[in-house]
Amino acid sequence: MAETLPRMVFPLALAATPKAAFAAPVRAVWLEVGFGGGEHAEAIAAANPDVGLIAAEVFENGLASLLTRLVPEDEEATAAVPPTLRLWPADARTLIAALPDGGLERLYLMFPDPWPKARHARRRFVHPATLGEVARILAAGAEWRLASDDPTYQAWVAETLANQPWFAIEDVADARPDGWPPTRYEAKALREGRRPRYWTLRRRPDAA
Numbered sequence: 001m002a003e004t005l006p007r008m009v010f011p012l013a014l015a016a017t018p019k020a021a022f023a024a025p026v027r028a029v030w031l032e033v034g035f036g037g038g039e040h041a042e043a044i045a046a047a048n049p050d051v052g053l054i055a056a057e058v059f060e061n062g063l064a065s066l067l068t069r070l071v072p073e074d075e076e077a078t079a080a081v082p083p084t085l086r087l088w089p090a091d092a093r094t095l096i097a098a099l100p101d102g103g104l105e106r107l108y109l110m111f112p113d114p115w116p117k118a119r120h121a122r123r124r125f126v127h128p129a130t131l132g133e134v135a136r137i138l139a140a141g142a143e144w145r146l147a148s149d150d151p152t153y154q155a156w157v158a159e160t161l162a163n164q165p166w167f168a169i170e171d172v173a174d175a176r177p178d179g180w181p182p183t184r185y186e187a188k189a190l191r192e193g194r195r196p197r198y199w200t201l202r203r204r205p206d207a208a
Helices: 041-045 059-068 092-098 118-125 131-137 153-162 184-191
Strands: 028-033 051-056 085-088 105-108 137-146 166-172 197-203
Touching: 028 041, 028 092, 041 051, 041 059, 041 085, 041 105, 051 092, 092 131, 131 137, 137 153, 153 197
Parallel strands: 028 051, 028 105, 051 085, 105 137
Antiparallel strands: 137 197, 166 197
């Protein structure tokens, strides 16, 4: 955390030109909000070497889990780090506020905390008050992949998406679509009898 993380942090000073934050040329920038243990972000970055991925996570356990897999022990300060993966170890909303209009071509929100209590509902990333800002940073036609195993959150997503102008619902599936890397959280949900749901959303080109 002390030696590797600072070398991988996405600098807020470059938020207006996010492609400049990566150590290799990238054709597009994607964002994952709340990457958990980081296995999904790691797989996405490895499978798309021409894309710059910003992976956001506020919890140290998740950050440490990912960093441990990326660099060998005792080489934390010297081992090469993925040139097209940058980390945001803070509230993703701060980063989103600084990103340019249409700056991202894909967004991931995989198995977020459901925040079931009414007083916590406003903290949900999928919320009527925040969808417009999320739409702002996505280019026309950009893809948003969203998954949840929590019935309350699933119902909330369905209700929220039904009353907004920015995103077309391209697909809703009860089995992980092809091309979506698995996550440990998803595997745990399935073992415990919870049924994940997967949304593919598309940023409408005609929505302001």
